[in-house]
Amino acid sequence: MPLVTNPILPGFNPDPSILRVGDDYYIATSTFEWYPGVQIHHSRDLANWTLLTRPLNRKSQLDMRGNPDSCGVWAPCLSHDGRKFWLVYTDVKRKDGSFKDTHNYIVWADKIDGTWSDPVHINSSGFDPSLFHDDDGRKWFVNMLWDHRSRPNMFAGIRLQEYDPIAQVLVGPMKTIWHGTELGLTEGPHLYKRNGWYYLLTAEGGTGYDHAVSLARSRQIDGPYETHPQKHIFTAKDAPLHPLQRTGHGDWVETPDGRHYIVHLAGRPITQKRRCVLGRETTIQEVEWRDDWLWLKGGGVLPQLVVDLPGVRDDALFWAPRRYDFDAGLPSDFQWLRTPAPERIFVVAEGRLRLFGRESIGSWFEQALVARRQTHFEYDAETLVDVSPTDERVMAGLVAYYQRYNFYYLAVTADADGNHELLVMSSESSFPDGNLRFPAEPVRLPQAGPVRLALSIRNGRLQFSYGLGVDGDLVPVGPQLDASLLSDEGGAYGVDGSFTGAFVGVAANDLNGAATPADFSYFIYAPHRVDR
Structure with a gap:
C-alpha cells in the first residue's frame, strides 16, 4: 500500500471524528469560534480529502456572538445508523475558571451534504459528546463530566445515558462508566462494539504535550470497564523530539477490506519555543486487533509520521x-x-x-x-x-x-x-x-x-x-x-x-x-x- 506522510488534514483541523458509509469516508472536525460550524471532509482512499460541507450554517443551529476565543464548537461526533447521519457537538459559552458552560446538541440529516436539522439540546453537564448506535437499536449518549468543585477532579469521568430519538431526550439512569487513568483530563469519548465487547476510546492528558489516546473495554455498555494493558494506544508525551506532538483525541474506523485506522489530532512544533503554528491537525495511524485490544501497528506507543494508506496523495495539489x-x-x-x-x-x-x-x-x-x-x-x-x-x-x-x-x-x-x-x-x-x-x-x-x-x-x-x-x-x-x-x-x-x-x-x-x-x-x- 502507498506510504503517506501525516497529517492528512493539515492546518487547524482538530478533534477528528471519522465515519465510513460504504466506500465513502467522512471526517468531522472542530471549528470553535469560526463560522459556519464543523468541517466535514470526504475521501474514498483515506489519503486525499475534500471539504464537503459545514453543516451548522444558520442562526437556528448556531449563534456564537459573544463566545470567547477558543470557545464555540468543540469535538463533533459524526455517525450513521443505517438510515440517517447524526452529528453531536458542544457549543461552549465559557471555558475559563472553575465553571464551564457547555451546551450539547444533536442534529441529523438524510444526506451528509444536505440540509441538517435544527439542533436538539441534550445536556450541559460537560463537553465532547458522542452518540453510539447499538446493534439492538438503542442509542447511547456519552460526554465527559465537568465538576467545578474539583472533587477530586474537574474532569470527573465519562457519563453515559440512553437517548430516545423519538422523544429527543435522554432517558433512564445516568452513570459514570469510566474515570480514566492516572494521566487524567479524560475527555473525547467514543463508544464501539466488537466481538461482544464494548470499547471506550478517550483522550487524556489535556490537549497539550501530554496528550494521549486511551482505551477501555467492558462486556456491558454501562461497565465496569477495564483499562488497556498499556493504558494508552499511542502518545508522544515521553518523546519530546518526535515530529508528531500533542497526539490524542482519536476515533477508529475499519476499511472495507478489514484494515483498521485511528484518526487523531497532532501538532507539529517549530522553533525552540515548540509552537504549533498550524494548530492541531488531523493525522492517522494504522492499528490492529490482538486479544480483543487495539494496538498501534508495528508496536510501541509512538504515532507514526508515515503510514500505509489505501490511496496515493496528490501532493502537487x-x-x-x-x-x-x-x-x-x-x-x-x-x-x-x-x-x-x-x-x-x-x-x-x-x-x-x-x-x-x-x-x-x-x-x-x-x-x-x-x-x-x-x-x-x-x-x-x-x-x-x-x-x-x-x-x-x-x-x-x-x-x-x-x-x-x-x-x-x-x-x-x-x-x-x-x-x-x-x-x-x-x-x-x-x-x-x-x-x-x-x-x-x-x-x-x-x-x-x-x-x-x-x-x-x-x-x-x-x-x-x-x-x-x-x-x-x-x-x-x-x-x-x-x-x-x-x-x-x-x-x-x-x-x-x-x-x-x-x-x-x-x-x-x-x-x-x-x-x-x-x-x-x-x-x-x-x-x-x-x-x-
Missing part, C-alpha cells in the same frame, strides 16, 4: 498556489467569526469581496474578518484593497490572525485629518491588556486608488509589504514579526487553553459605526515548499 477571484460566492476555504448573519459583514458580487466595517478586530460579537487556514509552514499571501477611510477609526486590510490577543494587521486607514496612510498593527500575546503595538511608522498613501497588500512567512518570521495600484511593485513595510506567536502555545492561555490555529485573510473595521465598505478584488495564497 497540496503545494499549488491558490488565487481567489470572488466571482462565484465566497470560496469554501474561507470562514468568518461567530456571527450567523454574514450579510452584515460581507457580500460577494461583481468579482469582489466587499466587507462592511464593523467592530474592532478581535471583537467577540461582530467583526468583518474573512480568512482561510494557514496550512503550510511558509507561504505568501496577497490582496488588493480599495477603501476610503475618513479618519483613524476606519481601516481595512490584510491580517494574519490567531485570536483577539494574537494577530498582525496591515491596514489602510487615515490620520485624524483624513490623510490616508498605511499602518502596521500587532497584538503579540497581549493578554490581558489587549493593547496594540505599532512596530513601524505610518506610510503616507494617495487619497484614492487601490493598494496591494502582501505578507510572506519564512522560518517563523512574517514580513508585510505593499504596492500602489493594481501593478505597483511590492515594497517591505515594517520589521520582520514573530509568526510563531500565531499558535496555541503563543495564545492568551497557552497550549492548554488556546485551541484554534493561524488564519490569513482580510478585515475591515469602522469604529465610528458607519459600516464603511472595503472592496477586495482577489486573494492569493501561495505555499512555499519546505520539508518538515
Whole structure:
C-alpha cells in the first residue's frame, strides 16, 4: 500500500471524528469560534480529502456572538445508523475558571451534504459528546463530566445515558462508566462494539504535550470497564523530539477490506519555543486487533509520521498556489467569526469581496474578518484593497490572525485629518491588556486608488509589504514579526487553553459605526515548499 506522510488534514483541523458509509469516508472536525460550524471532509482512499460541507450554517443551529476565543464548537461526533447521519457537538459559552458552560446538541440529516436539522439540546453537564448506535437499536449518549468543585477532579469521568430519538431526550439512569487513568483530563469519548465487547476510546492528558489516546473495554455498555494493558494506544508525551506532538483525541474506523485506522489530532512544533503554528491537525495511524485490544501497528506507543494508506496523495495539489477571484460566492476555504448573519459583514458580487466595517478586530460579537487556514509552514499571501477611510477609526486590510490577543494587521486607514496612510498593527500575546503595538511608522498613501497588500512567512518570521495600484511593485513595510506567536502555545492561555490555529485573510473595521465598505478584488495564497 502507498506510504503517506501525516497529517492528512493539515492546518487547524482538530478533534477528528471519522465515519465510513460504504466506500465513502467522512471526517468531522472542530471549528470553535469560526463560522459556519464543523468541517466535514470526504475521501474514498483515506489519503486525499475534500471539504464537503459545514453543516451548522444558520442562526437556528448556531449563534456564537459573544463566545470567547477558543470557545464555540468543540469535538463533533459524526455517525450513521443505517438510515440517517447524526452529528453531536458542544457549543461552549465559557471555558475559563472553575465553571464551564457547555451546551450539547444533536442534529441529523438524510444526506451528509444536505440540509441538517435544527439542533436538539441534550445536556450541559460537560463537553465532547458522542452518540453510539447499538446493534439492538438503542442509542447511547456519552460526554465527559465537568465538576467545578474539583472533587477530586474537574474532569470527573465519562457519563453515559440512553437517548430516545423519538422523544429527543435522554432517558433512564445516568452513570459514570469510566474515570480514566492516572494521566487524567479524560475527555473525547467514543463508544464501539466488537466481538461482544464494548470499547471506550478517550483522550487524556489535556490537549497539550501530554496528550494521549486511551482505551477501555467492558462486556456491558454501562461497565465496569477495564483499562488497556498499556493504558494508552499511542502518545508522544515521553518523546519530546518526535515530529508528531500533542497526539490524542482519536476515533477508529475499519476499511472495507478489514484494515483498521485511528484518526487523531497532532501538532507539529517549530522553533525552540515548540509552537504549533498550524494548530492541531488531523493525522492517522494504522492499528490492529490482538486479544480483543487495539494496538498501534508495528508496536510501541509512538504515532507514526508515515503510514500505509489505501490511496496515493496528490501532493502537487497540496503545494499549488491558490488565487481567489470572488466571482462565484465566497470560496469554501474561507470562514468568518461567530456571527450567523454574514450579510452584515460581507457580500460577494461583481468579482469582489466587499466587507462592511464593523467592530474592532478581535471583537467577540461582530467583526468583518474573512480568512482561510494557514496550512503550510511558509507561504505568501496577497490582496488588493480599495477603501476610503475618513479618519483613524476606519481601516481595512490584510491580517494574519490567531485570536483577539494574537494577530498582525496591515491596514489602510487615515490620520485624524483624513490623510490616508498605511499602518502596521500587532497584538503579540497581549493578554490581558489587549493593547496594540505599532512596530513601524505610518506610510503616507494617495487619497484614492487601490493598494496591494502582501505578507510572506519564512522560518517563523512574517514580513508585510505593499504596492500602489493594481501593478505597483511590492515594497517591505515594517520589521520582520514573530509568526510563531500565531499558535496555541503563543495564545492568551497557552497550549492548554488556546485551541484554534493561524488564519490569513482580510478585515475591515469602522469604529465610528458607519459600516464603511472595503472592496477586495482577489486573494492569493501561495505555499512555499519546505520539508518538515
